[in-house]
Amino acid sequence: MGTRAGGSSCPHVVALKESRGLDTFRIILSNFVYCRSPRARRLKAQSCICHDCATTADRLHCCLDCVYFGCYGNQHIQEHAKSHRHHLALDLSYGVLLCGTCGDYVYDEDVNKVIHEEKYRATQGTHANGTVAWQPSSNELNLLQHNPKRRKITHNSTIGLRGLINLGNTCFMNCIVQALMHTPFLRDFFLSDKHECLMMQSQNHCLVCEMSRLFQEFYSGCRSPHVPFKLLHLVWTHARHLAGYEQQDAHEFFIAALDVLHRHCKGDTDYSNHHNPHHCNCIIDQVFTGGLQSDVTCQACLGVSTTVDPFWDISLDLGTSIAQADSQDILTAGFLTAGASAITNGISYTSTSLTDCLKRFTRPEHLGSSAKIKCSHCHSYQESTKQLTMKKLPVVACFHLKRFEHSTKFRRKISTFVSFPVELDLTPFMAHRRNGLDTFSISPGEMCPTPASNENRYSLFAVVNHRGSIDSGHYTCFIRQHRDQWFRCEDDIITKATVADVVNSEGYLLFYHKQLVEYE
Amino acid sequence: MADSERRIKDAQMRATINQKLVETGERERLKEVLRTKLIECGWRDQLKAHCKDVVKQKGLEHITVDELVAEITPKGRALVPDSVKKELLQRIRHFLAQQSNI
Numbered sequence: 001m002g003t004r005a006g007g008s009s010c011p012h013v014v015a016l017k018e019s020r021g022l023d024t025f026r027i028i029l030s031n032f033v034y035c036r037s038p039r040a041r042r043l044k045a046q047s048c049i050c051h052d053c054a055t056t057a058d059r060l061h062c063c064l065d066c067v068y069f070g071c072y073g074n075q076h077i078q079e080h081a082k083s084h085r086h087h088l089a090l091d092l093s094y095g096v097l098l099c100g101t102c103g104d105y106v107y108d109e110d111v112n113k114v115i116h117e118e119k120y121r122a123t124q125g126t127h128a129n130g131t132v133a134w135q136p137s138s139n140e141l142n143l144l145q146h147n148p149k150r151r152k153i154t155h156n157s158t159i160g161l162r163g164l165i166n167l168g169n170t171c172f173m174n175c176i177v178q179a180l181m182h183t184p185f186l187r188d189f190f191l192s193d194k195h196e197c198l199m200m201q202s203q204n205h206c207l208v209c210e211m212s213r214l215f216q217e218f219y220s221g222c223r224s225p226h227v228p229f230k231l232l233h234l235v236w237t238h239a240r241h242l243a244g245y246e247q248q249d250a251h252e253f254f255i256a257a258l259d260v261l262h263r264h265c266k267g268d269t270d271y272s273n274h275h276n277p278h279h280c281n282c283i284i285d286q287v288f289t290g291g292l293q294s295d296v297t298c299q300a301c302l303g304v305s306t307t308v309d310p311f312w313d314i315s316l317d318l319g320t321s322i323a324q325a326d327s328q329d330i331l332t333a334g335f336l337t338a339g340a341s342a343i344t345n346g347i348s349y350t351s352t353s354l355t356d357c358l359k360r361f362t363r364p365e366h367l368g369s370s371a372k373i374k375c376s377h378c379h380s381y382q383e384s385t386k387q388l389t390m391k392k393l394p395v396v397a398c399f400h401l402k403r404f405e406h407s408t409k410f411r412r413k414i415s416t417f418v419s420f421p422v423e424l425d426l427t428p429f430m431a432h433r434r435n436g437l438d439t440f441s442i443s444p445g446e447m448c449p450t451p452a453s454n455e456n457r458y459s460l461f462a463v464v465n466h467r468g469s470i471d472s473g474h475y476t477c478f479i480r481q482h483r484d485q486w487f488r489c490e491d492d493i494i495t496k497a498t499v500a501d502v503v504n505s506e507g508y509l510l511f512y513h514k515q516l517v518e519y520e
Numbered sequence: 521m522a523d524s525e526r527r528i529k530d531a532q533m534r535a536t537i538n539q540k541l542v543e544t545g546e547r548e549r550l551k552e553v554l555r556t557k558l559i560e561c562g563w564r565d566q567l568k569a570h571c572k573d574v575v576k577q578k579g580l581e582h583i584t585v586d587e588l589v590a591e592i593t594p595k596g597r598a599l600v601p602d603s604v605k606k607e608l609l610q611r612i613r614h615f616l617a618q619q620s621n622i
Contacts, residue, residue: 035545045542056538104584122548 009108010099012087016064017110025090025097026114028062033095034122048092052076061089061098072098095119151221155482160187162218163225163492167232171491172250175477176257177228178489179462179511180211181218182479185287185395190215195283198267207234207257208264208283225492235260250464250475251313251400251509258284258312288312290394293431295387296373297364303377308391313398313509316357318416354399354420354510362389362429389431395517397426397458399510404470413470420460420510422499427456458512466508478502537616546615550608557604567596 016022032048035041048060050071058073065086070076077089081100088106089098095115097106136144153159160182164174180186189195190212199206210231217226236243239256265282280289291308298304364387367373372381403414461480466473476490478497486497541547558564574591575583 035548038543038545041543041545045539048542056535104586 009111010102010106012099012101013097013106013108013111016088017108022110022114024064025111026118028064028090029095029115029118030121032062032092033090034118036122050074050076060092062092064088064090064097157482158223159221160219160481161487161494162222163489163494165225165227166491167227167229168245169247170228170232171475172248172253173228173232173235174491175250175464175475175489176254177214177231178477178479179254179464179509180257181214182462182481183287183396183511184461184513185517186211186283187215187219189283189287191219195265199264200267205234205237206264207231207238207260210234211261247472249404250466251315254398254509255312258288285310287395288398289392290390290397291392293389293391295389296367297385297387298373298375298377298382299384300380300382301375301378303375305376311394313400314358314361315400315402316354316361317402318352318357318414318418319360351417351419354418354424357399357401357418358426358429362387390426390429391431393426393430393456393514395514397424397512397514399512401508401510403466403506403508411470413466413468413473415506418507420463420503420507422460422503423515424458424460424512425456426458430456455516457515459515460502460510461513462509462511463502463505463507464509464511465505467506475508478505540619541615544615550611550615553611554604554608557607558600561601561604563599563601563604566599567592570595 016025030036031040032044035044048069049056050058050060051069053071053074053076055071055074058071060069060071061077062069063077063080063084063086065088066084068080068084068086069092070080070089072078072091077098078100081087081089087099087101089100090096091098091105095118097108097111098104099106151159162181164177166174193212195208195212197203197206197209199209203209214226214228214231235253235257238260239253242248242253242256262280262282262284265284266280289310289312292311292314293306293308296305364385366385367383369383373384374380375382375384399420401418403416405412405414463478465476465478467476468474474490476488478486478488478501480486484499486499486502488495488497488501538547541550570592571588574588578587
């Protein structure tokens with residue numbers, strides 16, 4: 001009964017390769033299966049119809065000997081092969097070859113290679129960054145053969161949890177490393193070995209490579225604490241302001257680490273060389289970069305000038321709660337800046353919430369008479385209001401609660417309790433939500449008007465805490481594992497925690513990840 | 521009469537939509553999304569295991585692609601999670617809403 005699924009090439013394909021080669025096959029592939037250009041796509045859209053029954057579905061095939069398209073479901077391609085003695089046809093969904101005479105698809109190495117090449121070429125330059133099937137290298141095959149044992153991760157597995165030895169006031173680094181190690185998107189990136197080092201001369205200076213090694217260490221299953229001396233050394237050489245055994249700010253470290261990682265992703269060791277930070281596709285930018293829209297409204301002509309700036313984190317003031325105050329009233333009264341700073345100077349801070357801090361962050365702010373800005377619409381210097389909103393949400397949102405206050409008069413730590421949710425919806429703080437509406441007067445029921453509204457929802461996965469004073473203290477963190485298990489990391493000690501422990505803690509840095517991530 | 525008219529209209533609409541999806545490249549993107557989602561939810565592994573079972577049972581030399589497809593299709597359809605179907609439908613709706621000239 002001819003060639004079966006498991007068999008190798010069929011005589012008709014061999015004959016085709018010998019007489020005409022696979023050029024025709026490749027041309028059809030690149031035009032009708034894996035389109036390389038918009039023109040090819042248009043052609044495909046117009047001509048891929050069964051010549052007998054005009055269907056566009058039912059597994060269309062294309063004859064390799066003449067211009068004929070036929071469907072498989074209604075036997076049209078099979079009949080064509082028989083009546084015209086045109087043996088071979090190409091499946092237009094996947095590009096595989098059907099031999100009508102042998103009665104099955106043909107697995108031919110050369111044919112499959114052409115399919116693979118064309119598929120890969122089609123995904124270059126389009127947004128569909130196609131998943132090209134993984135082809136293990138000889139080295140990888142070797143590794144797989146020598147390590148036949150497969151591990152399964154159960155829900156009570158501790159893999160991924162590892163303590164970090166404190167190397168002398170390095171808890172500021174350890175807590176950030178823990179947070180980064182448990183960022184789902186970074187974990188997936190590094191554990192699938194996607195980092196390709198571009199730092200030719202100095203590969204052992206690359207912080208991204210070190211991150212890659214750290215992920216290997218964390219997920220190796222080893223239970224003894226890891227000594228991050230190499231990481232510390234790299235941090236000292238690449239971010240000199242953090243060198244030495246002094247206490248440092250975890251937030252400052254976080255930003256410095258992202259900056260170095262971002263630069264090393266592009267193979268850039270030079271400090272001054274910041275080329276085009278806005279259009280970067282490195283893993284750090286893919287995960288952490290969001291866009292902050294700033295609308296400056298001229299009070300004279302009401303013209304709005306808008307700019308969008310990238311951000312890696314959002315620093316939030318801990319003012320008193322504005323829950324009762326109607327933001328519209330404050331705006332018209334025009335004492336916004338005055339109000340905010342007066343509260344800062346106030347004696348005590350009442351407990352507040354992350355949502356309140358975000359409301360304050362995104363409400364219109366009057367810039368005052370001392371800060372007149374030239375309006376781009378009426379070309380005069382006028383008083384204006386400024387409002388910040390989120391234009392593009394990052395995959396991982398990091399909120400920095402400004403607990404350390406440095407003013408000319410005093411330095412102190414604000415230990416106010418700030419409540420934060422395990423699940424957060426950032427829709428109310430998005431740029432498109434305002435457009436003349438009062439963003440915050442939306443009732444909770446209206447918060448989710450469309451079924452697609454969960455696209456702006458976030459889940460908490462790491463919290464960095466600081467205890468002590470502004471001059472000396474200690475950093476610890478909570479990290480989430482397996483969706484809903486929490487652990488507290490204090491350098492080399494890891495203990496189980498509950499969600500209540502986490503949300504009742506004095507948060508300093510809050511890490512949320514997007515629940516729904518769009519595939520580009 | 522009205523029924524057959526509607527059927528013709530439906531077929532025309534389907535053809536137009538299909539053409540748009542192909543032309544814009546959206547079809548390929550959707551396929552890619554679907555592929556990824558099915559891998560993520562374990563569908564692919566489940567179906568692969570099922571395929572292996574069928575091939576083992578019938579013997580490698582005695583099965584054609586057609587037979588294999590016929591054998592696994594019902595299970596393959598049943599195993600697709602509702603959430604994946606919903607998301608894909610959502611995406612297609614969204615795409616169509618953006619097309620002004622359909």
